[in-house]
Amino acid sequence: MELIWQGILQACKLLLARDPEMMRITILTLKVSGTATLISLCLGIPSGVVLALTRFPGRKFIISLVNTGMGLPPVVVGLWVSILLWRYGPLGFFHLMYTPTAMIIAQSVIAAPIITGISIAAFQQVDGKLRLQIMALGASKWQTVMLLMKEIRLPLLAAVMAGFGGVISEVGASMMVGGNVLGRTRVLTTATVLEVSKGNFDVAIALSIILMVLAYGVTLGLTILQQRGKRI
């Protein structure tokens, strides 16, 4: 019990003192996971539209792959991205290993299937008659998609939250491709692992509290947006 109090105390101290180290780690965490979520959105929603609203051979197979990808283990992603980005790997000439960019790539790979998968389900949930009606009213394809997106903004926001939650909380991939380098690729989750193995449980608890607060803050913002103007 004492340990928990110490941890909470330590968290308050770090937060109040605006410890530069901790600030940098927190900001990097937001930057990496935020960018990865954004990239995944840009990839996931268009793929979701295509997979949900068009028909082509192999579509079901691709959807099954996407759905499997929703549970992609971060360590597996970390391993494969590492193999690709290593100096002597196929993409080694980019010199991306152990950089925040590498972490963004890995996290995008984790989040994209989550966002795509939920988008597919959301688009397909919409009543087919609505789509016909929109098109009958003379909407272009682009306008139709936009209207449908408005219709399904609730599940789409849920997709954003799921994607962001997935990447901000993962440690396996960030550790492998980022290397947990102080001041460059250390994020809240990898820092927590390090502090635990150093035996500094109070700092680890402090970091975990900051991570939770951060994840909650972002999700809260998205939830307010999602629920705005909703009445029962």
Next chain:
Amino acid sequence: MFKKTKLWAIMLIVLVLVSVAAGCAGEKQEPPKEEKKAEQQAASGVGKKEVILATTTSTVDSGLLDVLKPDFEKKTGYNLTIVSVGTGAALAMGEKGEADVLLVHSPKDELKLVKSGAAINRQLVMHNDFILVGPAGDPAKIKGKKITDAFKDIAARKAVFISRGDESGTHKKELSIWEKAGIRPSGSWYQETGTGMGATLGVADEKGGYTLTDRATYLAQKKNNKLEIMIEGDGALLNIYHVMQVNPGKFSKVNAEGAKAFEDYMLSKETQDIISKFGADKFGQPLFFADAGKKEEEVAK
């Protein structure tokens, strides 16, 4: 106005969040110089100034590299990327040319790497010792015995033994002792954690088991567990750290100058002074003994 869906609002928010975060990073009040440089390097993605050090968890978990990294970067202008893994993985990184310089503690395997031509310029840096720790009750009654006898007793009584099981330097040392004792450990009393030294000590403490550890990590973790030193000072328990460069002749992408700079730095008098004093204030005894310029046989005496 239909196009102004809330989705765009969300994307905007995420974008704003990211740019705000980026902005905050820019506004930070005067960060130390070398870190600023490191950030610029990271942003530009250029690897030339970057030196990748593959090392064992003990040098990181004990806090030694937290002290040496900023000093090295300040003195040489290189950025040091420390990849902290077990010695087995660190050596494998050297073998594939994925690291520039190695700081490891498994002499037998190091020699293999040098022989294969993947590593050059292997130099002794420092040593400390392994110790066998266990629960205060000492269920196998091994306190103060010779290490091989102690291992035999542990196996005979099937006392819980927690192994690293991760091909690290410590794990390899442990396996070599089992081999000397003529025992192939297996059964429910012999448990492998597959994690770093710090975590393994935690497991040993929880399960009331024995484990082999380097002294530095044990001292650094002492505040968190009740394990006691059972055996120390046995000649077989020496823990020797070497630094070596990954051979640029074999791997053209290796940062040869940077690796050389790190090796020179580790062997310089100032650094050796830092190493020999490290931990003395916190633990009442230094965690490592500086050995630059000595031969392995001299340390073993």
